[in-house]
Amino acid sequence: GQNIDQPTEMTATEGAIVQINCTYQTSGFNGLFWYQQHAGEAPTFLSYNVLDGLEEKGRFSSFLSRSKGYSYLLLKELQMKDSASYLCAVRDAGGFKTIFGAGTRLFVKA
Amino acid sequence: DARVTQTPRHKVTEMGQEVTMRCQPILGHNTVFWYRQTMMQGLELLAYFRNRAPLDDSGMPKDRFSAEMPDATLATLKIQPSEPRDSAVYFCASGLLEAETQYFGPGTRLLVL
Numbered sequence: 001g002q003n004i005d006q007p008t009e010m011t012a013t014e015g016a017i018v019q020i021n022c023t024y025q026t027s028g029f030n031g032l033f034w035y036q037q038h039a040g041e042a043p044t045f046l047s048y049n050v051l052d053g054l055e056e057k058g059r060f061s062s063f064l065s066r067s068k069g070y071s072y073l074l075l076k077e078l079q080m081k082d083s084a085s086y087l088c089a090v091r092d093a094g095g096f097k098t099i100f101g102a103g104t105r106l107f108v109k110a
Numbered sequence: 111d112a113r114v115t116q117t118p119r120h121k122v123t124e125m126g127q128e129v130t131m132r133c134q135p136i137l138g139h140n141t142v143f144w145y146r147q148t149m150m151q152g153l154e155l156l157a158y159f160r161n162r163a164p165l166d167d168s169g170m171p172k173d174r175f176s177a178e179m180p181d182a183t184l185a186t187l188k189i190q191p192s193e194p195r196d197s198a199v200y201f202c203a204s205g206l207l208e209a210e211t212q213y214f215g216p217g218t219r220l221l222v223l
Binding site: 031033041042043044045048087089097098099100101102103 | 143145152153154155158166201210211212213214215216217
């Protein structure tokens with residue numbers, strides 16, 4: 001079966017660091033994605049991990065452990081505009097089928 | 111600035127009516143995806159195409175939904191007849207076979223009364 005778990009909501013303070021966790025159990029694995037989605041808008045691509053380790057891209061970093069079925073998205077120097085939903089998604093081994101988690105709504109407060 | 115476009119952006123219809131949603135993928139992209147997003151279910155994959163051929167539509171209710179790509183610049187998703195439970199945001203996304211990411215269109219917000 002396919003299962004992707006991430007917290008429903010998180011709150012953090014402007015300027016702080018927040019880590020959003022994602023655990024997955026899928027029948028196959030060909031990469032893990034993080035997308036950002038602001039309310040009323042389409043998801044936009046943030047990061048992609050296919051090998052274990054940390055990928056850093058500006059204020060955002062994403063980590064993957066395939067053996068543990070675990071990933072996290074790290075957001076540094078939080079800004080108010082980072083308030084959004086963050087979607088963890090896993091691509092299956094066979095092709096391009098991508099399964100999305102329910103998303104984590106992040107609230108950044110002043 | 112290449113983007114995925116979707117029409118209509120909003121649609122309100124009555125139960126039983128046919129709904130057609132259209133998507134123009136980014137020129138040159140060879141994979142196209144249809145997703146549905148609701149508060150309860152999140153983002154669900156309905157169908158996807160590779161080089162215009164349907165590869166997987168297992169997420170779609172077959173009796174009322176159909177997805178096609180009549181040419182490389184147009185993908186359609188039809189619901190006939192529509193039901194109130196079909197109310198959702200429908201996203202189209204496109205990508206390259208060898209690339210990592212999908213680019214999402216702005217979505218069609220469908221309300222079936």
